[in-house]
Amino acid sequence: ETTLRAAAANAGLFFGVAASPGRLSSIVNQEFNQLTPENDMKPSTIATSTGALQNTGNADTLVNYAQSNNMVVRGHTMVWHSQAGSLQGASQATLNTFIGNALTRWGNRIAYWDVVNEALADNNTGARRTQWPHTLNRDANGDGDFFDATDTDVIRDSFIRAKQVVQQNSLSTKLCINDYDIEGLTVQGGTANRKANAMYDIVRTYRQYIDCVGFQAHFNDNPNSIITNDLQANIQRFADLGVEVHITELDIDDDLSNNDIGQGQADNYRKVVRACLNVARCTGITVWGISDSESWRSSERGLLFSGGNGSYQRKAAYTAVLDEL
Numbered sequence: 001e002t003t004l005r006a007a008a009a010n011a012g013l014f015f016g017v018a019a020s021p022g023r024l025s026s027i028v029n030q031e032f033n034q035l036t037p038e039n040d041m042k043p044s045t046i047a048t049s050t051g052a053l054q055n056t057g058n059a060d061t062l063v064n065y066a067q068s069n070n071m072v073v074r075g076h077t078m079v080w081h082s083q084a085g086s087l088q089g090a091s092q093a094t095l096n097t098f099i100g101n102a103l104t105r106w107g108n109r110i111a112y113w114d115v116v117n118e119a120l121a122d123n124n125t126g127a128r129r130t131q132w133p134h135t136l137n138r139d140a141n142g143d144g145d146f147f148d149a150t151d152t153d154v155i156r157d158s159f160i161r162a163k164q165v166v167q168q169n170s171l172s173t174k175l176c177i178n179d180y181d182i183e184g185l186t187v188q189g190g191t192a193n194r195k196a197n198a199m200y201d202i203v204r205t206y207r208q209y210i211d212c213v214g215f216q217a218h219f220n221d222n223p224n225s226i227i228t229n230d231l232q233a234n235i236q237r238f239a240d241l242g243v244e245v246h247i248t249e250l251d252i253d254d255d256l257s258n259n260d261i262g263q264g265q266a267d268n269y270r271k272v273v274r275a276c277l278n279v280a281r282c283t284g285i286t287v288w289g290i291s292d293s294e295s296w297r298s299s300e301r302g303l304l305f306s307g308g309n310g311s312y313q314r315k316a317a318y319t320a321v322l323d324e325l
């Protein structure tokens with residue numbers, strides 16, 4: 001095959017990209033068959049303080065583009081502590097209103113939605129973040145349960161609401177939870193990845209409401225964010241719960257390849273693609289931008305193209321991915 005999208009389709013995967021309307025040049029529909037709005041569906045853009053929708057123009061542009069180019073859309077994202085805009089600190093009732101509005105606004109034109117993003121804390125603790133004040137899960141009655149039945153839990157309650165909306169509207173949209181530093185079974189040095197284990201517990205506990213898990217895969221030099229050899233095994237254990245797994249925001253710091261003009265980076269891309277291909281329920285990979293120069297981590301040179309719009313250059317990493325697919 002000569003494009004990523006054709007190769008991925010042959011392999012039974014989607015291969016996607018995060019973008020904004022300003023990036024929708026022909027490379028997007030030639031190379032990718034899935035689109036994630038990089039910023040335009042975040043609450044900071046589209047949510048009012050009551051959970052109503054506003055400013056959906058860019059999101060509509062992206063959804064329409066995807067539809068006319070036979071690309072799958074991953075909606076991103078509803079419940080997130082960052083770029084929360086007017087929903088920062090919102091009640092569960094308000095979050096639920098927003099969840100309903102966002103799901104029904106685009107319906108089946110969005111195949112997958114990140115309902116909850118980055119709910120787990122940093123530094124491999126396995127704990128929840130504290131930004132949503134109504135996020136309990138602290139085993140208040142001390143019985144050692146994952147959560148107490150009387151707790152409110154923003155993860156559980158957001159997914160219950162989302163699943164209810166999907167069912168009431170007979171949608172086929174799949175509901176995902178997304179996070180970073182959950183990619184490996186272990187982190188660098190062989191320590192257990194407690195954050196991944198916490199995510200595993202969440203998905204196992206709530207799997208009647210959760211359809212898919214996103215591994216962001218912003219790989220860098222951080223010991224928690226390195227590519228470990230057990231990536232595939234970790235994908236597999238989530239898949240074994242019956243959920244789809246996606247690599248949702250892939251970029252790979254070129255420093256991981258010791259600056260050897262991108263060959264080490266290409267090998268790392270190969271590893272990630274291979275790990276996903278080897279697990280049937282790993283159904284798609286999304287890179288977080290087209291070109292290094294346009295990346296949110298531009299100095300890491302982590303993407304598949306260099307150069308700017310109109311003069312994109314395929315990197316060794318691009319060739320490796322195409323070849324591996």
Ligand code: XIL
Pocket residue numbers: 038039117216249296
């Ligand atoms: C990033 C975007 O790429 C930037 O343009 C924006 O300024 C900040 O957010 N995890 C996520 C994404 O889930 O939404 C983030 O996207 C990158 C980290």
